[in-house]
Amino acid sequence: MCCLSKEKTVRPTIDADSLSSQIRDNSVRVIDVRKEEEYKKNHIPNAVSLPLANLLSDDSPERAVKLFQSLGIDDETPVIVYDDTFGALASRVAWTLEYLGHSDVSLLDVTYNQWNSLGLENDNKIPSINSKTHSIVLQPQILATADYLEEAKEKEGVILLDNRERLNFLEQHIPGAINIPYRTLASPDKILRPKDEMKRLVENRGITPNSEIITYCGSVGTLSGLAFYALKSINLSNVKLYVKSFKEWKNLKKSTSKQENADYWDLSAE
Amino acid sequence: MSASKLNQARPDSKSPSVNWAKIEEADNFAKTVKLYRQGKYDEDSFRRFRLQHGAYGTRMTNDYAMVRIKIPAGKIYPTQLEKIAQLSEAFSIGSAHFSTRENIQLHWVVLEDVSEIMRGLAEVGLTSREACGNTVRNVMCSPLSGVCAEEKFDATPYAIATAKFLLRNPMNQNLPRKFKFNFSCCEKHGMVRMCDVGVLPETREIEGKQEKGFKIFLGGGLGNKSFVGYQLEEFTPEEDLLYTSIAVLRIFDRMGDRKNMARNRMRYLVNEMGWEKFQNLVLKERAVVRATQSVIVKLDVDPIPEEIKKPIRISESGGNSVPDGYARWYKTNTFNQKQDGYQSVFIALEAGDITANQLREIAKIIRDYSAEGMARNGFSQDIAIRWIHEDDLPKMYSQLLQVGLAKSGSLTMASPIGCSGTTSCNLALTNSHRLAKEIQRKFLELKLDEEDDLRDSTIKISGCPNSCGQHGIATIGFFGGGSRVGKDMYPTYLMSLGGRSDGETMLGINCLRIPAKKVIPTILKIIELFKQNKKDADTLSSWIHRIVNGSEDSDIKSINDFKQILSPLTVPPTKDEDSDFYTDYGNDSSYHTKTGKGECAA
Numbered sequence: 001m002c003c004l005s006k007e008k009t010v011r012p013t014i015d016a017d018s019l020s021s022q023i024r025d026n027s028v029r030v031i032d033v034r035k036e037e038e039y040k041k042n043h044i045p046n047a048v049s050l051p052l053a054n055l056l057s058d059d060s061p062e063r064a065v066k067l068f069q070s071l072g073i074d075d076e077t078p079v080i081v082y083d084d085t086f087g088a089l090a091s092r093v094a095w096t097l098e099y100l101g102h103s104d105v106s107l108l109d110v111t112y113n114q115w116n117s118l119g120l121e122n123d124n125k126i127p128s129i130n131s132k133t134h135s136i137v138l139q140p141q142i143l144a145t146a147d148y149l150e151e152a153k154e155k156e157g158v159i160l161l162d163n164r165e166r167l168n169f170l171e172q173h174i175p176g177a178i179n180i181p182y183r184t185l186a187s188p189d190k191i192l193r194p195k196d197e198m199k200r201l202v203e204n205r206g207i208t209p210n211s212e213i214i215t216y217c218g219s220v221g222t223l224s225g226l227a228f229y230a231l232k233s234i235n236l237s238n239v240k241l242y243v244k245s246f247k248e249w250k251n252l253k254k255s256t257s258k259q260e261n262a263d264y265w266d267l268s269a270e
Numbered sequence: 271m272s273a274s275k276l277n278q279a280r281p282d283s284k285s286p287s288v289n290w291a292k293i294e295e296a297d298n299f300a301k302t303v304k305l306y307r308q309g310k311y312d313e314d315s316f317r318r319f320r321l322q323h324g325a326y327g328t329r330m331t332n333d334y335a336m337v338r339i340k341i342p343a344g345k346i347y348p349t350q351l352e353k354i355a356q357l358s359e360a361f362s363i364g365s366a367h368f369s370t371r372e373n374i375q376l377h378w379v380v381l382e383d384v385s386e387i388m389r390g391l392a393e394v395g396l397t398s399r400e401a402c403g404n405t406v407r408n409v410m411c412s413p414l415s416g417v418c419a420e421e422k423f424d425a426t427p428y429a430i431a432t433a434k435f436l437l438r439n440p441m442n443q444n445l446p447r448k449f450k451f452n453f454s455c456c457e458k459h460g461m462v463r464m465c466d467v468g469v470l471p472e473t474r475e476i477e478g479k480q481e482k483g484f485k486i487f488l489g490g491g492l493g494n495k496s497f498v499g500y501q502l503e504e505f506t507p508e509e510d511l512l513y514t515s516i517a518v519l520r521i522f523d524r525m526g527d528r529k530n531m532a533r534n535r536m537r538y539l540v541n542e543m544g545w546e547k548f549q550n551l552v553l554k555e556r557a558v559v560r561a562t563q564s565v566i567v568k569l570d571v572d573p574i575p576e577e578i579k580k581p582i583r584i585s586e587s588g589g590n591s592v593p594d595g596y597a598r599w600y601k602t603n604t605f606n607q608k609q610d611g612y613q614s615v616f617i618a619l620e621a622g623d624i625t626a627n628q629l630r631e632i633a634k635i636i637r638d639y640s641a642e643g644m645a646r647n648g649f650s651q652d653i654a655i656r657w658i659h660e661d662d663l664p665k666m667y668s669q670l671l672q673v674g675l676a677k678s679g680s681l682t683m684a685s686p687i688g689c690s691g692t693t694s695c696n697l698a699l700t701n702s703h704r705l706a707k708e709i710q711r712k713f714l715e716l717k718l719d720e721e722d723d724l725r726d727s728t729i730k731i732s733g734c735p736n737s738c739g740q741h742g743i744a745t746i747g748f749f750g751g752g753s754r755v756g757k758d759m760y761p762t763y764l765m766s767l768g769g770r771s772d773g774e775t776m777l778g779i780n781c782l783r784i785p786a787k788k789v790i791p792t793i794l795k796i797i798e799l800f801k802q803n804k805k806d807a808d809t810l811s812s813w814i815h816r817i818v819n820g821s822e823d824s825d826i827k828s829i830n831d832f833k834q835i836l837s838p839l840t841v842p843p844t845k846d847e848d849s850d851f852y853t854d855y856g857n858d859s860s861y862h863t864k865t866g867k868g869e870c871a872a
Binding site: 165166167170178179181183184188200201204205259260261262263264265266267268269270 | 300303304307328329330331356359360361362363364365367377378380382383385386619620623624625628690691692693694701703704707854855856857864
């Protein structure tokens with residue numbers, strides 16, 4: 001099936017070996033989303049820097065597209081994003097690109113730390129970049145707003161997925177949400193579990209290929225961004241990110257649910 | 271090339287000696303949960319199935335379970351701790367809980383994720399099978415077996431062999447009620463009289479030859495009604511251990527009360543029948559078992575002793591500064607092994623709770639310092655890392671200090687036991703779990719862990735009358751309830767005094783109902799009274815022991831005298847005077863009791 005398709009298949013993640021060879025061919029744009037000072041110390045060869053905080057300071061499509069253009073990305077540039085935060089920050093940047101209409105974007109399937117412990121190359125040279133032009137063709141089918149979510153969550157077949165830690169979920173969540181903490185998504189050496197495991201886990205939780213899924217987390221859509229790509233990795237494509245997440249939901253004073261009559265916080269050993 | 275190849279595991283990581291897991295059970299569990307959710311499995315059969323596989327219900331919800339991981343004889347290995355850490359982050363609350371029966375529990379697990387935990391456990395040879403339900407629960411063994419100077423021989427291989435024989439054995443899959451085995455090193459360290467079958471190593475000499483065997487205690491146990499076990503006979507020869515176990519299980523299976531859930535532990539059967547009759551029955555049944563085994567059934571006791579290999583130090587000396595607090599920690603957390611130059615270190619947890627990161631650190635510390643390359647779960651919601659060379663203790667202490675695991679007082683009264691209480695249990699009336707932590711913090715703040723005359727006393731707290739917190743055998747024990755002023759409720763604990771679980775095992779005597787927020791002042795008052803009235807060699811527990819037995823001659827001669835002195839502490843203030851009095855620990859809202867259906871927790 002795949003061989004007949006003319007369109008290049010974009011995988012949600014790319015492994016370290018493949019990235020190494022693509023860097024040698026200079027056929028990709030690699031984005032490092034860690035803090036700038038960390039990037040300056042060293043990074044994957046040829047990677048450019050886009051700290052997540054920089055993007056989030058104003059992630060309107062108009063500004064975001066300028067940022068990506070200044071990193072030398074046009075509509076056709078294959079992009080790979082990495083971080084050192086189990087893939088969550090990278091996911092948020094990758095999702096933004098996708099939302100702008102850029103289809104060829106993947107996450108590196110290991111963190112920068114793991115990349116280094118694999119003994120792969122790193123560098124402190126900052127590449128020179130020529131700005132490029134990128135169009136804006138927004139992809140509303142991967143974005144959920146509070147209004148959209150409020151209406152959709154009542155519908156059959158829509159699953160609302162909370163990716164915060166269990167205790168936070170128990171304490172307060174959007175009514176009707178189910179909880180898959182972001183830690184569930186990773187394996188010990190990859191930012192995402194192998195597909196068969198991920199599939200089994202997600203199926204056990206009642207998520208089917210026909211489901212429409214809306215993911216959210218605490219505030220800016222990072223943990224839930226990772227879940228967005230976790231679901232994508234097992235070919236669940238009808239996924240929306242509620243990018244403003246629970247922080248906005250609470251500010252809007254919308255209704256929340258709580259696990260009542262249990263003092264679960266006292267079980268944790270912090 | 272993968273990350274794991276480069277980051278090689280440390281060479282001295284010991285692998286588990288027994289694989290307790292069966293991966294098919296995870297598949298089966300996942301399938302059954304689906305059927306249950308589709309309504310194809312009725313509530314009762316599903317509950318039985320779930321409990322058989324170690325998934326216990328959670329307070330006020332059907333969506334979550336607690337997974338109880340059995341650690342037979344308490345033997346736990348670094349790779350297993352690391353796996354549990356990972357599972358707790360992925361599927362639980364990022365912390366795990368060490369129970370009083372050498373289990374490790376993961377709470378607030380989504381029922382649909384339980385099978386994933388079972389899979390993860392199988393990777394490291396662990397199981398939750400028969401950790402709950404009407405089965406033989408985790409077979410315990412004293413964390414000091416093998417290193418205790420008082421022991422006749424190491425009971426550990428017998429505990430492991432017993433667990434191996436009984437796990438998944440059709441004989442004991444559907445008992446009238448749960449069934450508990452405890453092995454110990456000596457009378458002091460293992461609670462052999464407080465379980466269904468307690469086993470203590472014993473030797474005798476016959477014609478100049480040393481023969482191994484056991485003292486076996488039957489019919490004890492803590493619960494809504496607690497009983498002290500009886501010794502079956504003077505000496506049970508080694509080969510009779512298995513036959514005795516089978517005989518007792520058969521009798522219980524046949525005669526146990528299957529109708530009355532509240533009274534069907536074996537201790538009730540023993541109590542109703544009378545000990546002598548029960549004893550005769552066991553001896554007869556054992557003769558039948560011995561004579562009718564079609565094949566000779568024997569315990570598979572591993573005769574090879576654990577390899578003891580002192581870990582190689584990279585920097586053997588240098589930087590020998592002793593960190594702050596070391597002396598106090600050394601005094602209150604280490605146990606002198608019978609083997610020269612070695613100590614067992616008991617890690618004090620708060621009511622058994624430990625974070626995922628701390629579990630990983632413990633795994634590292636075991637690899638770095640323990641000459642046996644593993645650890646032992648203790649009886650007091652704690653963990654013992656044994657075979658630490660005396661010279662390594664300061665370094666190990668600083669490492670523990672860095673990760674918040676160097677609390678002092680683990681072997682003293684300053685480490686109270688608290689069951690899970692209202693943090694997760696359906697039956698709980700009070701937050702006993704948090705109260706235990708509050709008492710520990712107060713004791714450490716007042717440095718009471720350093721006082722020699724308090725050392726052998728204990729505080730144990732249950733959130734309801736069902737004794738999971740073992741209050742009945744505590745020097746000062748508490749179990750939770752609610753009291754009322756008009757329409758306002760406040761949390762209380764019934765306090766008992768003088769319980770113990772050693773050679774002179776007895777249950778504590780009920781004293782007074784103490785409001786939750788007055789428990790700490792009450793304990794401190796008792797300590798103050800003790801200091802005023804003690805005789806030279808007294809410890810708090812020996813003093814209280816004399817009082818409850820009516821043989822004390824100082825100002826306080828009886829439980830009644832305690833009642834009189836302490837009763838002012840129990841008078842409720844009005845809500846206006848002190849609204850905090852009407853709330854439980856860990857909860858700001860007004861206290862009220864709320865319980866669901868019990869499934870028999872520990």
